[in-house]
Amino acid sequence: MGHEFFHMGGYGGYIWAAYGLVFLVLIALAWLSWREQKINGLRAEMLKAARSRRRSDHAEKDRLETPS
């Protein structure tokens, strides 16, 4: 794998530009999609956890306030 591999019989510029572009676009799309699902998933989980925490706080308060 030497000079000829990069030269590609004179078509190196076109070939590497094409492969490089494909690589860049596919990596960028993958990164954006992965990040979006991670962020949205975490936010939904946090919101849900906060909700259920508040609900259990209520339950605790109700228990303390109810005269036994």
Place this chain on the structure above:
Amino acid sequence: MHWFANPARFVRLADRILPVAMLLCFGLFATGLYWALILSPADYQQGSSVRIMYVHVPSAYMAMFCYLVMAAAGFSTLVWRHPLADVAGKAVAPIGLAFTGLALATGSLWGKPMWGAWWVWDARLTSVLVLFFLYLGYLAIWGAFDDRSKAARAAAILALVGVINLPIIKFSVDWWTTLHQPASLFRADGPRIDPSMRPPLYLMLAAFQTYFVVIFLWRMKAGLAALKLQALGAMPSPKQNHEQRHDQHHEQNLATRTEEAL
């Protein structure tokens, strides 16, 4: 189909598929690229420039495949109102847009050395450019409506109307005299491409297809989580209002009781 209607079930299934698909995707790309760039021979007429085919053909194939998925999602939005359909359509559009852009760009990079031009206004190239704008229009519609269900229906209608472009792309090379070569792989009479060039092409097609699966599932998960967020936070449901009222009631109660105690 309706088995998938439960988003939680869909996400569980996606989480099971994703690691396998990711592994497959890496493996296929590694072997496919090695074969395409090193093992496969140069063409007797085109020289090494033929190697652009191994990314150009899969990109173009995926550009059309994504549109089919988007149109099917649109159809099931309009006809069955399948709850995951509009999420799927919205998830697949950016992938299709990316592949269409890549098909045009890599085609251009192949056309310059072979035809002597970056771009010609022939039927194949023009119809793929139309596909690119259909994706852009679809995404623009999603951005243009505040009401989600209105956006979903308008986008679905555009996706369905645009389906007419797919056979035009496919048969453009037979119906009109074009510079673009006719189909050499997906033909009724079998592939007309040298056997030595088939394995890397099939490997790259499979690599692009598994890449699609991974990205599509991620985007579906992102879309479903966004819906959940909307349901939990952005749009207060009646139940939530009740909870808030409950909250206030509690605080008032507590305040009066403290006053009494003092």
